Amino acid sequence: MSSMDHAQRLEEQIDQWRSYLRRRQAIHAVDIAELEDHLREQIAGLTDAGLAPDEAFLVAVKRMGELDALSREFACEHSDRLWKQLVAFAPESAEPATGGRTDAIVAFGLAVAAALAIKLPALFGLRLDQDVELLDQGAGVYARNMSLFVLPFLAGYFAWKRQLGAASVRWLAVAFVAAIAFVNIWPFAPGSDTLALAVLHLPIALWLLVGVAYAGGRWGQVDGRMDFIRFSGELFIYYVLIALGGGVLTGFMALLFQAIGINAEPFFAFWLLPCCAMGAVIVGAWLVEAKQSVIENMAPVLTRLFAPLFAAVLVAFLAALLWTGHGLDIGRNVLIAFDLLLAVVLGLLLYSLSARDPRAAPGTFDVVLVVLVVSALLADAVALWAIAARISEFGFSANRVAALGENAILLVNLAWSAVLYIRFARGRGSFAALERWQTDYLPVYAVWAAIVVVVFPLLFG
Structure with missing residues (x-):
């Protein structure tokens, strides 16, 4: 400077x-x-x-x-x-010894390692474009290991940066090795829902390990877990920005090479896209660490923009549901979209809390967040009712039980969050209690995800 x-x-x-x-x-x-x-x-x-x-x-x-x-x-x-x-x-x-250029070298080195890791299956003749067909047959090496290609390197980056002790590093290593062994050795049945559920839930369980590495010795503290929530939101923002920029760059590259008669699409599809998708996670994490003051100005603006919009969408949905009297069609695609919506709402809530000054008095935006939480709670209750009705009609399946558990866990989180936030907004409770509840509840999602990955194949085949 x-x-x-x-x-x-x-x-x-x-x-x-x-x-x-x-x-x-x-x-x-x-x-x-x-x-x-x-x-x-x-x-x-x-x-x-x-x-x-x-x-x-x-x-x-x-x-x-x-x-x-x-x-x-x-x-x-x-x-x-x-x-x-x-x-x-x-x-x-x-800057400390682990900062500056050394930090950048380590981060980019691990990004390259993650980019190369996703090409390892190609050494055995496995192609990324064939993975969907292999997934239907119970294989799907890329899908099984998608999160394992990058998250161990991300956890390793934070273990190095936070200078974790040998015992903590060994514990993290054992957890990742166990995940690699299980998801690759377990003989999932061809076309089984449990493999798809394992692929979707494994990143959630492993993200908790990244959080432990990120927090260093502060995972047991509310501030440490809240910092990880803030980091997760900032990483998502950076990753989206990198992806948008990469998409524009790829488009220009394709046009340039096409102008001289070279078809670069195979290179983009099999090398550039998968390798950059993995490496960008590490690069984004490094950017969050290095440029924290920049993103702190951007992220609260985004939450203040999208929180009211999502609250309006949910309120309109509930109003239309009451007006028409139609039940919720809880097919697989609708259920996935609905759960993703609720997950985004929860993410907005968590990141809004992490970006808020805990000393500030309740304001208008807190009222908006209360509306968001209450409307999400009611929408989740509607989804739970529809899932329970579908189970009573068609019986239990891996997908239905997984959805039931996830929505029940989310319902508990939103219900008590609504109580604590209403108390705070009325001046009868503390903001610290809301922060503590949200951060203490994080492991519940990871534990349920681990249950879906490990236990569901035993129960449902």
């Missing part, structure tokens, strides 16, 4: 401090100009001593807190954000 950028960044931070004091001036009679002069003197002395402007501002505000009550309040209320900014804008010389 240039000296001009540092100066601009420092002025923005001082402006935030000054604005805070002005808002609170009615409560504490203070001379803001005099305090600002004193703050700038402190910053100048610290920068002369060798500190970067961001570091000097943070230390100066802390020192001002010893003299002025408002500065002390500002430092306490904004300490987390100030430290995030300090890390985000720190020069390379101030």
Whole structure:
């Protein structure tokens, strides 16, 4: 960062401090100009001593807190954000040994490894375009291992970055090896629903392992799990952006090579697309870690845009359901789409909570989220009723039981989330209780996914 950028960044931070004091001036009679002069003197002395402007501002505000009550309040209320900014804008010389260029080299090396891993089945004559047919026959090597081509490398990246202990690394390695062994050795019956369910649920179970690696030693803390929720949402955003950019680049490449008589589609289909799809996960994770301050500005805007839209869709659906009196046609495709919708709603809720300032008072957007949660809860209850009716008519099957369990788990989560959020919105509960409930509930989804992967083949063949 240039000296001009540092100066601009420092002025923005001082402006935030000054604005805070002005808002609170009615409560504490203070001379803001005099305090600002004193703050700038402190910053100048610290920068002369060798500190970067961001570091000097943070230390100066802390020192001002010893003299002025408002500065002390500002430092306490904004300490987390100030430290995030300090890390985000720190020069390379101030980065830890596992940061900077080394971090980028490790991330891109693992991205290449993940990209090559998806080509391993090709060494045995297995082609990606034949995998759907093989899946119907009970094989489907690519489908079985799709998440295993990349998630072990992602967990390894965070294990290295967080410097996990040997015991934690061994535990993660054993879990991934067990998943690889089971999903590849188990003789799924040709055309069985249990194989398709295993393919869909294995990434959910393994994502919890990535979360343990990401949180380091903080998985047992609410903040550690909430940081992982935030990371998951940011990674999704980055991955979509990378995919969109990659799609545009691929289109231009196809046109260029076509202009000289070369058909590049086989290369795109068998090499570029699958390899980049795997490697982009690691690259996206590295970008989230390296550019956290940028995405923090984007993600809350997206949640505030889409949360009201999804709430409106669900409210309109429930209103139409009551108006027409039609039951829910719970066929397989409709059920998958419905569960995906509820999963997106849950993701919006989780990410909105992770992006929210826990100290802020309830506002209009919290009311929108309450409407979103309650409408999703009612829609999930309708889906559960339809699934139960279908089971009573046609009996139990792997797909129906899996859907029943997932919707029941989601119903419990949404129901208690609605209670806690309504309490918070009415000023009768704490936001911390809502955060704790959501983060404590995360392993339930992973455990159910593991049950579907491991137990359902024994029950349903």
